[in-house]
Amino acid sequence: MQYLNAFWVGGLLCAIAQILIDKTKLTPARILVLYVVIGAALGAVGIYDKIVDYAGAGATVPLMGFGNVLAQGVKKAVDADGPLGIITGGASAAAGGISAAVFFGFVIALIFNPKAK
Amino acid sequence: MPDNKNKDYLNYIDKTAPKSPMLKNIALAFVIGGLICVIGQLIGDFYKKVCDLDAESAKTAVSVTMVFLGALLTGLDIYPKIAKYAGAGTIVPITGFANSITSPAMEFKREGLVLGMSAKMFVVAGPVLVYGITSSVVVGIIYFLYKVMIGG
Amino acid sequence: MAVRLGNQTMALEKNVSIINTATVVGTKESEGPLSPYFDVKMKDAEWGEETWEKTESKMQKEAAKLAIRKAGRRPSDIHCAFAGDLLNQCISSGFSARELGIPYYGLYGACSTMIEGLSLGALAIDGGGMNAAIAVASSHFCTAERQYRNPLEYGGQRPPTAQWTVTGAAAAVLEGGDCAPYITHVTSGKVVDFGVIDQNNMGGAMAPAAIDTLCAHFADTGRSPKDYDLILSGDLGKIGREIVINMMNSNGYNMNDNYGDSGCMIYDIERQDVHAGGSGCGCIAVTVCGYIFEMMKNGKLNDVLILGTGALLSPTSSLQGESVPGIAHAVALSNRPGGER
Numbered sequence: 001m002q003y004l005n006a007f008w009v010g011g012l013l014c015a016i017a018q019i020l021i022d023k024t025k026l027t028p029a030r031i032l033v034l035y036v037v038i039g040a041a042l043g044a045v046g047i048y049d050k051i052v053d054y055a056g057a058g059a060t061v062p063l064m065g066f067g068n069v070l071a072q073g074v075k076k077a078v079d080a081d082g083p084l085g086i087i088t089g090g091a092s093a094a095a096g097g098i099s100a101a102v103f104f105g106f107v108i109a110l111i112f113n114p115k116a117k
Numbered sequence: 118m119p120d121n122k123n124k125d126y127l128n129y130i131d132k133t134a135p136k137s138p139m140l141k142n143i144a145l146a147f148v149i150g151g152l153i154c155v156i157g158q159l160i161g162d163f164y165k166k167v168c169d170l171d172a173e174s175a176k177t178a179v180s181v182t183m184v185f186l187g188a189l190l191t192g193l194d195i196y197p198k199i200a201k202y203a204g205a206g207t208i209v210p211i212t213g214f215a216n217s218i219t220s221p222a223m224e225f226k227r228e229g230l231v232l233g234m235s236a237k238m239f240v241v242a243g244p245v246l247v248y249g250i251t252s253s254v255v256v257g258i259i260y261f262l263y264k265v266m267i268g269g
Numbered sequence: 270m271a272v273r274l275g276n277q278t279m280a281l282e283k284n285v286s287i288i289n290t291a292t293v294v295g296t297k298e299s300e301g302p303l304s305p306y307f308d309v310k311m312k313d314a315e316w317g318e319e320t321w322e323k324t325e326s327k328m329q330k331e332a333a334k335l336a337i338r339k340a341g342r343r344p345s346d347i348h349c350a351f352a353g354d355l356l357n358q359c360i361s362s363g364f365s366a367r368e369l370g371i372p373y374y375g376l377y378g379a380c381s382t383m384i385e386g387l388s389l390g391a392l393a394i395d396g397g398g399m400n401a402a403i404a405v406a407s408s409h410f411c412t413a414e415r416q417y418r419n420p421l422e423y424g425g426q427r428p429p430t431a432q433w434t435v436t437g438a439a440a441a442v443l444e445g446g447d448c449a450p451y452i453t454h455v456t457s458g459k460v461v462d463f464g465v466i467d468q469n470n471m472g473g474a475m476a477p478a479a480i481d482t483l484c485a486h487f488a489d490t491g492r493s494p495k496d497y498d499l500i501l502s503g504d505l506g507k508i509g510r511e512i513v514i515n516m517m518n519s520n521g522y523n524m525n526d527n528y529g530d531s532g533c534m535i536y537d538i539e540r541q542d543v544h545a546g547g548s549g550c551g552c553i554a555v556t557v558c559g560y561i562f563e564m565m566k567n568g569k570l571n572d573v574l575i576l577g578t579g580a581l582l583s584p585t586s587s588l589q590g591e592s593v594p595g596i597a598h599a600v601a602l603s604n605r606p607g608g609e610r
Contacts, residue, residue: 006158007151010210014150015143017205021426022137025467028208028425029241032217033248035209040252044260057157060176061183062150062209063245069176070253078261086261090253096177097184097211098246101218102238104188109222109234112192114421116295116314116321116411123463130465130473134508135429135545142426191422200424207424216424224420227320241423 006058009051013062032063039067044075069093142204149199150206157183157210180211187215192223217241271395271455275489277482278456284606285391286448287441288342290558291335293328295410295436298555301536306559307437308335314411314436322360325409328438329354329365333405336440336558347371347442348399351389353382354407354550355434356416361407371403380475380504381458382406383439383554384577384598390443391452391600400445407438408549417468417584430470432506433543435535437551439558450565450573453608454490454601458482460581462594468580468587472509472532472545475578478595479505480516482576486599487522494524501561502576502597503531503553506546507538509578531556553577561602571604 017031026034042048048068052059059065073093077085091098160182164175187210190196196216200207207213218238225237239246271279292307299310309331311324318324329352337344350369353376354361366373378385386404393399411421413434419425443452461478468474479502487493494500494517505513510530517524531553532546557575564570578597587593601608 003155003158006154010154010157011147011151011206014203014206014209015147017209018143018146019139021205022139022142028205029217029244031205032208032214032242032245036245036249037252040249040256044256055154057161057179058151058154060161060179061154061157061211063211063214066180066211066214066245067249067252069180070249071256074253074257075260078257078264083261086254086257089257090250094249094253097180097214100181100184101188101215101242104185104215105218105222105238106235108188108192108219109226109238110230112194112223113226114220114223114411115194117414117421126463126477127465130470130476130508130512133511134470134473137426137428191424194422197422197424201426203424204426213424216422220420220422220424223422224415241419 002056005055009055009058010062013064035063036067039064040071043068043071066094066097069097145202146204146206148206149203150209153206153210153212183211184215187212188219191216191219214242214245271392275485277458277485278454278489279392280454280607281391281395281452283395283445284447285394285452286444286446287450287452287562287602288444288446288448289336289340290439290441290562291332291339292439292555292559293332293437294551294555297541298435298437298535301541303535303556303560306563307555321409321411322356325354325356325361325407325412325438326364328409329361329405329407330368332407332438332440333365333369333403336403336442340442342401342442344369344371347401347403349374349390349393349402350405351376351386351402352405353377353386355379355413362405365405378577378596378598379579379581380548380550380552381577381579381596381598382550383557384575384600387441387443387452387600388455388457388598391455394443394445402443403440404443405438405440406550406554408434408436408551410434410436413549427544428469429544430467430472430508431544432471432504432532432546432548433536434549435547435551435555437555439551439554441558441562447606449604450562450602451604451606451608452600453603454486456482456486456489456599458597458599460594460596462592464592466592468582468593470508471548471580471593472506473512474593475505475580475595475597476509476512476516478597479509479513479576479578480520482597482599483517483522484520486574494522494527497527497572497574498570500524500528500574500576501531501556502578503556504546504548505530505578506532506548508545534560565602565604568604572608573602575600575602
């Protein structure tokens with residue numbers, strides 16, 4: 001059941017983005033920014049975690065999940081460290097994804113060359 | 118430069134320009150995006166059941182793994198081929214984030230490893246980090262003030 | 270000296286001949302319908318070079334050298350090169366000219382560059398200051414993509430209005446003399462901007478400039494579309510071509526029968542998945558120097574009006590919200606001196 005939920009929720013988030021791309025001429029970069037900010041907002045008020053409970057990876061893999069991780073992280077850090085957590089919380093929680101993207105991006109780019117289309 | 122006298126022309130080319138095949142695009146984005154999430158779910162369950170990770174660590178491990186796969190498929194010239202059909206289905210998942218970092222890094226390697234590859238790595242993904250982290254700080258400030266007021 | 274006709278056109282007084290041409294194209298172009306007319310077909314996008322910028326420069330240099338050789342001349346016989354490309358600071362042309370050792374003027378007219386070069390070369394020869402000139406232009410899909418759009422491996426979708434940048438370079442050797450085909454008229458274009466913002470709809474953005482120059486050419490010369498065997502624009506693509514036919518019709522010019530666009534000719538649009546067609550300096554350049562030159566040489570075409578169209582945008586201007594200005598330059602080619610009937 002979790003797999004079905006992951007499929008349709010994840011698919012739906014992508015389909016909405018596709019509608020935005022085709023209908024509004026918003027560039028993909030703007031849509032990603034929009035998704036991260038929405039994810040952070042939904043995460044801050046605790047709604048996104050409910051979607052994660054329901055859809056699992058269908059909610060964590062799309063970029064909104066990244067926004068949610070940032071928001072959850074900052075709340076936890078504020079609880080633990082007070083005001084300093086405002087600055088450290090988000091990035092610490094997202095450190096895995098960010099460091100992985102930088103490192104793997106670096107290594108892959110060293111190994112492979114772009115191919116002409 | 119553009120003004121109202123050209124409005125008719127702009128309307129005319131808007132009308133005549135071929136439109137993206139919306140239904141097909143949306144269906145493909147839905148299916149391929151959904152499948153990428155299912156793969157994420159599979160990897161997460163693998164980490165939880167086989168590697169015995171707790172739920173939080175498994176989530177991070179899934180992100181790291183998906184980012185790796187996105188970067189690798191970009192290097193192998195497979196990701197853009199899927200993306201041609203999937204559109205947002207490959208942009209929105211975290212694999213797309215990896216693609217948006219890896220592709221400029223590869224492309225600008227020829228301008229040097231420091232000022233080319235590394236400097237250009239974030240031309241597409243940079244805004245996501247800037248807005249994401251800035252949002253988290255804003256959330257943090259609001260949450261902190263909220264706690265002070267409730268607790269105070 | 271050329272004679273001024275109307276507001277924008279010059280009728281050349283001397284016989285300015287295109288004595289020979291050469292073309293270099295990439296793999297996608299050599300799989301297209303115009304393939305038989307191209308001289309050098311690259312096996313890959315690199316042609317033995319480390320970067321695509323170097324490849325593009327080599328393409329220009331080799332096209333120029335081959336055209337000069339085919340014309341039976343030496344580089345020292347050529348008094349001046351008029352060359353351009355799409356890249357910032359015209360590096361393909363500048364670095365190619367570094368090797369050629371021919372006096373060089375760098376041009377930027379976006380995709381209209383080849384026709385700008387033919388115009389200026391012909392006028393310079395007609396003016397008497399030089400007897401032989403070469404016009405060169407190039408574009409390369411990979412160099413253009415990274416400058417104007419996204420990295421090649423970035424996963425994105427191209428909208429159906431998008432055009433595919435041609436990998437191609439072409440050169441034409443011009444000389445005062447009696448060797449058909451001749452450049453008989455030059456119509457200089459104005460920059461026209463109807464406010465199209467969408468940089469993925471170049472055809473729509475450039476069509477008003479094309480129409481402006483076409484109307485000026487017909488008004489200035491007193492000619493009409495039927496005076497030409499072929500009117501060739503490049504590169505408006507499928508969308509721009511239809512706009513031109515429709516709007517020229519409402520201006521009283523019938524272009525239904527003898528009008529083509531290089532963006533629609535260079536690829537098999539459906540089979541090669543190029544959406545609205547080809548674009549880039551190389552598009553009209555290789556079409557004119559390959560196909561048109563051959564067809565005029567063997568007499569299948571005798572009077573051709575070539576209209577080079579360009580979109581004068583940059584990534585910076587687009588980010589700043591500017592619309593896409595268009596330009597179009599026309600040259601009339603004829604197998605008879607002066608195009609006289």
